[in-house]
Amino acid sequence: MKEIKISIVGFGSIGRGLAREVIEKRDFLLRKGYDLKVVAVVDKNGSEIDKNGLDLANVLDKNEFSYNKTALDVIYEIKQDIMVECTPSNITDGNPGLSHILAALNSKINVATSNKGPFVVAYDKIMESANKNNVSVGYEATVGGAIPIVNLVKSNIRADKILSIEGILNGTCNYILTRMQKEELDYDEALSEAKELGIAETDESYDVEGIDTASKLVILANSLMDMNVKYTDVEVDGITRITQEALMLAEEIDCTIKLIGEINKDEHLLRVSPRLVPFNHPLSVGGTLNVIMLNTDIAGEITITGKGAGSKETSSAILSDIINIADERL
Amino acid sequence: MKEIKISIVGFGSIGRGLAREVIEKRDFLLRKGYDLKVVAVVDKNGSEIDKNGLDLANVLDKNEFSYNKTALDVIYEIKQDIMVECTPSNITDGNPGLSHILAALNSKINVATSNKGPFVVAYDKIMESANKNNVSVGYEATVGGAIPIVNLVKSNIRADKILSIEGILNGTCNYILTRMQKEELDYDEALSEAKELGIAETDESYDVEGIDTASKLVILANSLMDMNVKYTDVEVDGITRITQEALMLAEEIDCTIKLIGEINKDEHLLRVSPRLVPFNHPLSVGGTLNVIMLNTDIAGEITITGKGAGSKETSSAILSDIINIADERL
Numbered sequence: 001m002k003e004i005k006i007s008i009v010g011f012g013s014i015g016r017g018l019a020r021e022v023i024e025k026r027d028f029l030l031r032k033g034y035d036l037k038v039v040a041v042v043d044k045n046g047s048e049i050d051k052n053g054l055d056l057a058n059v060l061d062k063n064e065f066s067y068n069k070t071a072l073d074v075i076y077e078i079k080q081d082i083m084v085e086c087t088p089s090n091i092t093d094g095n096p097g098l099s100h101i102l103a104a105l106n107s108k109i110n111v112a113t114s115n116k117g118p119f120v121v122a123y124d125k126i127m128e129s130a131n132k133n134n135v136s137v138g139y140e141a142t143v144g145g146a147i148p149i150v151n152l153v154k155s156n157i158r159a160d161k162i163l164s165i166e167g168i169l170n171g172t173c174n175y176i177l178t179r180m181q182k183e184e185l186d187y188d189e190a191l192s193e194a195k196e197l198g199i200a201e202t203d204e205s206y207d208v209e210g211i212d213t214a215s216k217l218v219i220l221a222n223s224l225m226d227m228n229v230k231y232t233d234v235e236v237d238g239i240t241r242i243t244q245e246a247l248m249l250a251e252e253i254d255c256t257i258k259l260i261g262e263i264n265k266d267e268h269l270l271r272v273s274p275r276l277v278p279f280n281h282p283l284s285v286g287g288t289l290n291v292i293m294l295n296t297d298i299a300g301e302i303t304i305t306g307k308g309a310g311s312k313e314t315s316s317a318i319l320s321d322i323i324n325i326a327d328e329r330l
Numbered sequence: 331m332k333e334i335k336i337s338i339v340g341f342g343s344i345g346r347g348l349a350r351e352v353i354e355k356r357d358f359l360l361r362k363g364y365d366l367k368v369v370a371v372v373d374k375n376g377s378e379i380d381k382n383g384l385d386l387a388n389v390l391d392k393n394e395f396s397y398n399k400t401a402l403d404v405i406y407e408i409k410q411d412i413m414v415e416c417t418p419s420n421i422t423d424g425n426p427g428l429s430h431i432l433a434a435l436n437s438k439i440n441v442a443t444s445n446k447g448p449f450v451v452a453y454d455k456i457m458e459s460a461n462k463n464n465v466s467v468g469y470e471a472t473v474g475g476a477i478p479i480v481n482l483v484k485s486n487i488r489a490d491k492i493l494s495i496e497g498i499l500n501g502t503c504n505y506i507l508t509r510m511q512k513e514e515l516d517y518d519e520a521l522s523e524a525k526e527l528g529i530a531e532t533d534e535s536y537d538v539e540g541i542d543t544a545s546k547l548v549i550l551a552n553s554l555m556d557m558n559v560k561y562t563d564v565e566v567d568g569i570t571r572i573t574q575e576a577l578m579l580a581e582e583i584d585c586t587i588k589l590i591g592e593i594n595k596d597e598h599l600l601r602v603s604p605r606l607v608p609f610n611h612p613l614s615v616g617g618t619l620n621v622i623m624l625n626t627d628i629a630g631e632i633t634i635t636g637k638g639a640g641s642k643e644t645s646s647a648i649l650s651d652i653i654n655i656a657d658e659r660l
Contacts (some may be wrong), residue, residue: 159649319489
């Protein structure tokens, strides 16, 4: 039996979803030989700490946390194998996630995270720090939600060169465009519906202006295609000017309109833009689904589709990273 | 630089395709730190051997091999890190592949293979032998061609339980059905076309009667779903009775007909059968493509599509296994 002590830093939707899955999957993981214990939970309102493992059901029920320790306190003071960073993404300076991740790595604590921001602004720095300290960083959950795209390429397509990547990487935009086409809603109606359903944030600009998709492209380009790019290298256009009429015209030629992120290494192209996609094309997936199509030199095209968001689905990626780190390091 | 000495046992379409990719990817692999050398090539007509690495371009050009050493001679006598088994699949007793694989494992030689037969008849025995001898077996290429389904689940979806798998696992059947629908060919016409193009074998029964798909289900069930099943546990129906009229009727309700393999663990169901699939369903992929849809408890549905056959594409899976084995064992 391998004991894995983790902290959860950031206890919003993702962090709470992870806590629920840690409870849900306890027996399954024990049968596989992993005794996963959450020794600390922290968010901006305080922390819960138990070095023998918290009662997570109890923690999830609390309105107020018992301790005042901050994220950095928890990272520096609480013995843990893996720090799971789930604070909100910030692609301007990566913080607070970046400071948490670097603090953990420099304290020789492994990291698993769903937080895109740090990898958009400081991918190299994070990887250098992990290597120097001989610890691992899992960031599968930063791109594509439940789709295991990062590790798929890193672990399972070892001999291929990834020539290009195209995909739908933002479920909110995909939901809005799908509803505009299927229900003949206009943009504002579909956006309102997405907000009501909790699919879009109160400030939707991050999604609909293509910023989220562009951030994910930067991570894919740097980590899977040996590129060295930053956010400003991406041409970004969002879906705010797509009209219901445009979708109807597309439909007349058996096409839909999707917000596609694309990376082409040889052409040094990184672009987010609404594109016409034939209905029978692999990228034509509906609702909140994400899809990623790899074009490689030996295998040709490989397309993977799955749920791109959702706290439960994101937990699949985080837990998988946690187990892989445990196998490698503990 | 890590030196990897391999033998290629079976030098038909797959073995020759692998040899071509070993030449093609030599510089790429050297840059990644792998010096891949083929020290022996053997098929039923003889062998070529060079303990310092064969000149593969020269070997590919030969009509006759220089040595009389058999596969077992090569396995027992030639120093190698990985034996790559590419002989034709035989699901009755698994041989000759099974005897080659067990000989290699018992000689503490790692194995990578595209050969389904041994895993259909003796999955447990192979795994036990690998464990006992502390060597690895890569069999990614046995299912789904270039689609990295085995390692995707084993390495990257670690915390999920695979509840069910559905997929199109035979490119020949998919090609025939696609042509029958799109070009309004009857079954015999589409089959003849597939044979002319080299997509179907001279004896097509293995493909069109669903035997190939059923074999792959057995491998997926045993290796990814902790089941313990054999070929005779699969209900098998093929595509030979599908008429062009049936496909036209399906089209009237926006459906196509696909040969679907399915595994449901809780229902202890393994079945290969032609099924109606809506055009906009993830399983509705055309031509020779394969597709595999996983339904898991946390991530939900994950679908992966790619080229299911072809000697070049299969090399992607074999080479990826070789590199993973080298990382783990050499």
